[in-house]
Amino acid sequence: MKIGVLKETKVGEKRVAISPSIAKKLIDKGFEVLIEEDAGSASSFKNSDYEAIGASVEKRGVVFKNATILIKINPFDEEDLKLVDKGHILMSQLYHKSNPKLIESIAATGATAFSMDAMPRISRAQDMDVLSSQSNLAGYKAVILGAYEMTKIFPLMMTAAGTITPSKVLIYGVGVAGLQAIATAKRLGAVVMATDIRMETKEQAESLGAKFISVDNTGEESEGGYAKEASEDYARRQKEAVNKSLFDADLVITTAMIPGRKSPVLITEEQVKQMKNGAVIIDLAAAQGGNCEISEMNKTVTKHGVKIIGTTISPESVSTNASDLYAKNIYNFIMHLTENNEFKWELDEEITDETLIVQEGKIRKN
Template sequence: MKIGILKETLDGERRVAITPNIAKQLIASGFELIVEEGAGEYSSFMDSDYKNVGVAVEKRAVIFHEAEVLLKINPFDEEDLKLVDKGQILISKLYHKSNPELIQAIANKGVSAFSMDAIPRISRAQDMDVLSSQNNLAGYKAVILGAFEMTKIFPLMMTSAGTIAPARVLIYGIGVAGLQAIATAKRLGAIVEATDIRSETKEQAESLGAKFISVDNEGEESEGGYAKEASADYLKRQKEAVNKSLFKADLVITTANIPGRKAPVLITEEQVMQMKNGAVIIDLAAAQGGNCEVSEINKTIVKNGVKVIGTSIDPRSVSTNASDLYAKNIYNYIIHLTEGTNFKWDLEEEITDETLIVQNGTIRKS
């Protein structure tokens, strides 16, 4: 089976779906690999690195024409689909619940498509979970970005000129990104507080040194490992409980996303106007509408002296590590889906069933 690795075309994207080290492992498993020219250069993987492990380097049109399986990180776009041939297998993130037009366009091409963002949150799929691997890096990078944008330092520092008080960091959402953000901010010496709709995250946050801001969440349990959409009553109570910490915070990081839905608004414009001058908000949910009411994707908005940065590109800015982790996820996933070098198409198996969105032109999941 010939697997094609495509160069990402999304603006700002620097990652690559398969790194030379993982390519070598796939070749050892019996697969043939071809990679688009320059696919890994922004992650410090040169064409020569791929050639050295046995991967052929080709132009983009050749990849689409020759490969049976096409790999990307971001969804296949309109230009990609013009080059796709009937019967090919596409593997990328598809966000199928919020992209019905894309899924229909893929189906119209008569291909099969697996979505990496649909990996179920179960223990045996952890080594395939790209959302976890990439969000872990996003949580780390959000703190580093916040440190750069703030006009204060994180740690308590005693100097001959006086004592500098530690910065205060507030984190909304204690998933993979939130936990890494807590750990990173604590290592840098900040006072960290955190809140989440899921009460079961309290122990996790506290184990990393954060103070958990409790809000009664009866009836707000999680769904499949994710926080579900909160009720209006819960959001009102959370706002009241968190305001004191929010208005004192030097850095706020929001990470709350619900797959296939608009991100919940956790910080209103009214709240932003009451935050202290010089505070920074890093909104990691900006691509899905934002957890902060005033945030815009890939923009910095200043309101009443508060800097609101809407972003979803943090893993891309550490693209070497992000590519390494994504590639390992993909490797584990392909090995799971195949027997020898042939796809098993086992629709009775949960991981295959949940991630196979389109099969031979028929939409299975919407």
């Protein structure tokens, strides 16, 4: 079976879906791997790196024509779908719940499509979970960006001229990104506080050295390992509990997202007005509307003396590591779905069932 790896066309994207080391593992398992020319160049992987391990580097049209499985990171776009036919099996993040027109377009080609972002949050699927692997890097990078944008340093520092007190960092959302942000900020010497609707995250946050801001979450349980949308009452109580820490914070990182829905607003403009002059907010949920009321995607907005940076910080900025982790997720997923280089099509199995969005032109999941 031939696996085709396509070059990402999304503006600003630097990652590639398969790294040379993982391409070699696939080849060792008996698959043929075709790489679109320069697909890995922005991640520091040269065409010759792929050729050296036995992959073939081809022009875009050749990859579409000869490969059975087509792999990307971002959703297949209109130009991609012009070259897709009913024999193709597509794998990428499709965000099918918020992209119904894309799913209809894929179905119209007669192809089959798996969505990597639909991976169930179960222990068996942890090594295939691209949202976790990429969010880990996003949490790390958010702290580094915040440190760069702040006008203060993170750690306590004692000098002959006097003592510099440590910066205060507040993190909303103790998922994968939030936990990595806590760990990174603590390593840099900051005083870290964190809050989340899921009380089960309290122990995790505290184990990394953060002070957890508790808000009674009765009736606000999470769904499938993800935080669900909070009630108005919980949102009000959370604001009251978090405000003191928010107004004292030098850096705030927000990571709260709900799959397929608009991000919850956790910081209003009124709250921003009461924050420290010179404080920085890194809003990782900006692509879905933002956790801060006045954040804008891919923009830095300075308002009321606070710098608000709306971003996904997506792991594009650390594309070598991000590509390798995504590739490992894909490798594990393909190993799960296949036996003797053939798909098993176990439609009742949870991982297959949740991720198989379109099968031979028929939409299975909306």
